[in-house]
Amino acid sequence: MTEWLKTFGGGTAEGSAKMLDLLGGKGANLAEMANLGLPVPPGFTVTTELCAAYYDDDKRFPDSLSEQIEAGMQHIEAAAGAGFGDAANPLLVSVRSGSRASMPGMMDTVLNLGLNDETAAGLAASTGDARFAYDSYRRFIQMYGDVVLGVGYHEFEDLLERAKQGLGVQLDTDMSADDWQDLIGQYKAMVVARLDAPFPEDVGEQLWGAMRAVFDSWMNRRAVTYRRLYDIPESWGTAVNIQAMVFGNMGEDCATGVAFTRNPASGDKCIYGEYLINAQGEDVVAGIRTPQPLSAIGEGTGAPALEQAMPEIYAELGRVSSRLESHYRDMQDIEFTVQKGKLWMLQTRAGKRTAAAALKIAVDMVAEGVLDEATAITRIEPETLEQLLHPRLDPEAPRNVIARGLPASPGAAAGQLVFSSERAADLAARGEAVILARPETSPEDIHGMHAARAVVTSRGGMTSHAAVVARGMGRPCITGATELRIDTDGGTISAAGVTLGEGELVTVDGTRGELLAGEIPTIEPVMSGAFATFMGWADGIRGLAVRANAETPADAATARKFGAEGIGLCRTEHMFFDSTRIVTMREMIVAKDSDGQRAALAKLLPMQRQDFVELFRIMAGLPVTIRLLDPPLHEFLPHGEAEMREVAEATGLPVEEVGARVAQLHENNPMLGHRGCRLGISYPEIYEMQVRAIFEAAIDVGESDGSAANAALEIMIPLVMGAPELRILKDLVDGVAADINKARGAVPAYIVGTMIELPCAALRAGDIAELAGFFSFGTNDLTQTALGISRDDSASFMDSYVRHGIFAEDPFASLDREGVGELIETACQRGRAARPGLKLGVCGEHGGDPASIHFFQNCGLDYVSCSPYRVPIARLAAAQAELKRRRGPIAGAAAEKNRQGV
Ligand code: ADP
Ligand code: MG
Numbered sequence: 070m071t072e073w074l075k076t077f078g079g080g081t082a083e084g085s086a087k088m089l090d091l092l093g094g095k096g097a098n099l100a101e102m103a104n105l106g107l108p109v110p111p112g113f114t115v116t117t118e119l120c121a122a123y124y125d126d127d128k129r130f131p132d133s134l135s136e137q138i139e140a141g142m143q144h145i146e147a148a149a150g151a152g153f154g155d156a157a158n159p160l161l162v163s164v165r166s167g168s169r170a171s172m173p174g175m176m177d178t179v180l181n182l183g184l185n186d187e188t189a190a191g192l193a194a195s196t197g198d199a200r201f202a203y204d205s206y207r208r209f210i211q212m213y214g215d216v217v218l219g220v221g222y223h224e225f226e227d228l229l230e231r232a233k234q235g236l237g238v239q240l241d242t243d244m245s246a247d248d249w250q251d252l253i254g255q256y257k258a259m260v261v262a263r264l265d266a267p268f269p270e271d272v273g274e275q276l277w278g279a280m281r282a283v284f285d286s287w288m289n290r291r292a293v294t295y296r297r298l299y300d301i302p303e304s305w306g307t308a309v310n311i312q313a314m315v316f317g318n319m320g321e322d323c324a325t326g327v328a329f330t331r332n333p334a335s336g337d338k339c340i341y342g343e344y345l346i347n348a349q350g351e352d353v354v355a356g357i358r359t360p361q362p363l364s365a366i367g368e369g370t371g372a373p374a375l376e377q378a379m380p381e382i383y384a385e386l387g388r389v390s391s392r393l394e395s396h397y398r399d400m401q402d403i404e405f406t407v408q409k410g411k412l413w414m415l416q417t418r419a420g421k422r423t424a425a426a427a428l429k430i431a432v433d434m435v436a437e438g439v440l441d442e443a444t445a446i447t448r449i450e451p452e453t454l455e456q457l458l459h460p461r462l463d464p465e466a467p468r469n470v471i472a473r474g475l476p477a478s479p480g481a482a483a484g485q486l487v488f489s490s491e492r493a494a495d496l497a498a499r500g501e502a503v504i505l506a507r508p509e510t511s512p513e514d515i516h517g518m519h520a521a522r523a524v525v526t527s528r529g530g531m532t533s534h535a536a537v538v539a540r541g542m543g544r545p546c547i548t549g550a551t552e553l554r555i556d557t558d559g560g561t562i563s564a565a566g567v568t569l570g571e572g573e574l575v576t577v578d579g580t581r582g583e584l585l586a587g588e589i590p591t592i593e594p595v596m597s598g599a600f601a602t603f604m605g606w607a608d609g610i611r612g613l614a615v616r617a618n619a620e621t622p623a624d625a626a627t628a629r630k631f632g633a634e635g636i637g638l639c640r641t642e643h644m645f646f647d648s649t650r651i652v653t654m655r656e657m658i659v660a661k662d663s664d665g666q667r668a669a670l671a672k673l674l675p676m677q678r679q680d681f682v683e684l685f686r687i688m689a690g691l692p693v694t695i696r697l698l699d700p701p702l703h704e705f706l707p708h709g710e711a712e713m714r715e716v717a718e719a720t721g722l723p724v725e726e727v728g729a730r731v732a733q734l735h736e737n738n739p740m741l742g743h744r745g746c747r748l749g750i751s752y753p754e755i756y757e758m759q760v761r762a763i764f765e766a767a768i769d770v771g772e773s774d775g776s777a778a779n780a781a782l783e784i785m786i787p788l789v790m791g792a793p794e795l796r797i798l799k800d801l802v803d804g805v806a807a808d809i810n811k812a813r814g815a816v817p818a819y820i821v822g823t824m825i826e827l828p829c830a831a832l833r834a835g836d837i838a839e840l841a842g843f844f845s846f847g848t849n850d851l852t853q854t855a856l857g858i859s860r861d862d863s864a865s866f867m868d869s870y871v872r873h874g875i876f877a878e879d880p881f882a883s884l885d886r887e888g889v890g891e892l893i894e895t896a897c898q899r900g901r902a903a904r905p906g907l908k909l910g911v912c913g914e915h916g917g918d919p920a921s922i923h924f925f926q927n928c929g930l931d932y933v934s935c936s937p938y939r940v941p942i943a944r945l946a947a948a949q950a951e952l953k954r955r956r957g958p959i960a961g962a963a964a965e966k967n968r969q970g971v
């Protein structure tokens with residue numbers, strides 16, 4: 070026969086923390102605490118299996134259940150020394166829901182179950198405290214009426230308020246036994262009026278009613294929505310905990326409270342929490358009375374702390390906390406009640422904490438000998454580090470939200486609203502803080518985005534141009550703020566009845582995806598000692614190197630500050646979008662012949678060389694991978710009258726001819742058009758200029774700064790399909806190198822390699838590797854070309870694809886393992902078969918995604934490259950991937966399961 074429940078209490082338990090799936094978090098940890106010999110009121114947990122059986126059988130309980138429940142109640146009665154429904158010495162219980170994952174959408178707990186007119190009188194007599202007995206009774210009717218019978222909580226509260234007003238009392242604790250009895254009469258009358266049925270006096274009916282309500286709440290709207298948002302499977306079900314009541318509301322030597330074993334905001338080691346004297350359960354969080362702090366240190370609300378009011382209880386709480394911490398080897402969040410000077414434990418779970426606290430706790434616990442370094446490394450979710458790297462909004466400050474969108478790039482910044490990149494650059498040059506608002510952005514907005522403190526767009530998704538570029542630059546960004554109307558011509562934004570114009574102050578909260586009116590004060594990040602220590606451990610463990618995608622000196626400096634070991638992708642096109650250079654670039658494109666092109670390129674050469682000089686200086690000898698020009702020609706073309714005229718003036722060509730040339734270069738599908746190495750092949754002059762600039766810069770820097778000359782330059786050719794393109798372009802690079810060698814007497818060490826970002830290139834990797842010194846997987850384009858999904862247009866259907874389970878996650882955010890992943894594995898194998906030791910890396914957005922990093926580690930890649938602000942995340946994720954590899958797949962899964970789930 071199936072066992073539907075497990076008992077606990079009285080120094081032992083049938084369950085344990087290992088039975089998380091079966092007992093839910095609350096039940097598993099109550100059992101674990103009982104096993105540890107901690108004071109836990111006796112009880113039993115009805116398993117999640119029963120929840121499944123209940124739903125499988127059309128919401129009927131199995132026949133075998135009632136006998137088992139009876140036995141469970143007998144266990145509690147024996148341990149507590151009271152009888153359920155016994156008028157002389159009544160046992161009261163709480164009925165508490167609890168699933169595997171903590172779920173706020175579920176049924177609220179019912180306390181004091183087992184009271185009726187008879188047992189309430191018995192409780193009054195046996196405790197000699199009628200006030201307490203009737204206070205408990207009215208609480209029970211109120212909770213049961215609300216959560217089980219569905220009578221609104223406020224209806225009870227209204228009656229209570231009116232009673233207090235009539236009596237002229239302020240606090241619940243000022244109500245007498247008679248006052249409570251009057252109110253109980255009113256409560257019951259109200260239940261009859263609402264339900265046409267009396268409040269159940271039968272304690273058995275109360276128990277089954279509450280149990281059924283817990284299981285039913287598994288399918289209520291709140292719970293279903295919550296599960297969908299947090300990916301909690303419906304099949305998990307909930308458990309129900311039935312437990313003898315202990316009373317914090319029996320007088321001045323009673324209390325109830327919540328405690329963290331360490332400060333959840335700072336991580337400091339101290340008992341942190343709140344309590345109330347003479348109160349029950351939810352009173353602490355309900356805000357009826359203001360709770361008092363547990364520890365006297367640093368609190369100072371005036372009210373006595375538990376430390377002073379009940380020093381012995383405080384000391385015992387300290388001992389229990391250390392016991393729980395050393396047992397669970399993690400910071401705990403606990404619930405306790407004090408009944409007549411005795412401490413009872415009612416719940417424990419891993420405490421939620423800020424990223425800063427998580428780091429400090431992990432580092433402290435290693436110093437205390439509770440954790441080893443490797444375990445500490447597994448305790449921090451890599452993504453949470455991001456909270457520590459960007460300025461944060463002062464959490465205490467009031468917020469006036471204008472519009473919400475996607476949290477595309479975290480962090481926060483305030484400034485004046487502007488509506489064009491030109492304006493952003495102008496104002497920023499004068500030292501103003503600006504926020505750029507655009508319907509969407511394009512490569513021509515790079516300088517404006519760079520000049521702005523933050524960016525907000527009304528269109529686009531998490532991988533739109535604005536999102537990707539902002540993350541790369543570490544600019545907070547909100548995309549897809551669809552409620553926001555951005556009128557760039559009129560220079561206004563409007564939403565929710567508010568209209569703001571240029572120059573008005575706004576704050577972007579990229580972490581939450583909220584645009585706020587006014588300037589909200591921010592707090593600068595501190596790279597605390599714990600951060601450095603922790604990241605040092607991660608670096609000691611990981612096998613993958615971590616580089617950054619960076620092209621500007623500012624990005625490169627940030628990348629180094631965050632621990633990047635080189636640049637894995639230096640895009641060179643951003644260097645051309647600067648407003649002075651773009652005209653020269655356009656001259657080059659519309660030039661009639663090779664001579665015209667060379668003249669224009671000659672003007673660009675010194676500028677490009679200077680870009681590299683700065684970059685090499687900052688990187689001081691670390692490897693730098695430079696990608697030659699990649700984007701579609703079309704992105705450089707002049708658009709509109711004014712730009713055409715500008716180019717006409719610069720080139721001396723008639724405007725019509727410029728227009729005709731632009732029309733001639735028009736492409737229907739530029740992302741699959743004239744771009745990448747195709748540009749290098751049709752306009753070799755461009756690549757020649759770039760390669761020359763790279764070599765000359767390296768020589769210049771090497772002459773002035775020896776260390777910078779140590780590393781080999783990695784020159785990267787984008788968008789190759791196979792070996793033939795690479796053959797031509799490698800010859801071009803070698804040719805320039807020979808020229809330089811002739812002119813300057815030396816040439817810096819260099820390697821020519823390729824991006825692998827077309828399926829065809831992945832398949833032909835063997836041939837390509839004969840020529841290429843390295844591969845760098847451009848996973849953005851590889852995902853785009855392998856799936857045939859345009860990254861810029863996927864936002865409109867990606868949500869429904871994820872909802873249908875076609876993708877587990879947006880494949881532009883987390884690598885598609887089955888399809889794109891197989892291409893990468895194939896390319897790695899074929900590449901290394903042709904050239905053993907071939908250097909392999911990845912430079913797409915996925916290089917900073919922890920789940921993708923695990924995959925890259927398994928492929929045998931040498932490094933990942935990601936945006937500077939994700940470098941610490943990648944360092945930690947790489948360390949975790951290495952630890953997982955060492956543990957092996959099976960041990961890893963088991964360790965995962967043993968972690969507390971609540
Ligand atoms: P939640 O999951 O919402 O925290 P709980 O089941 O933990 O709900 O209970 C709500 C409150 O009631 C908590 O303060 C808890 O400590 C208290 N409580 C629950 N069971 C008992 C009990 N048997 N005796 C005394 N207080 C209890
Ligand atoms: Mg609780």
Ligand code: MG
Pocket residue numbers: 699787826847849850
């Ligand atoms: Mg690409």
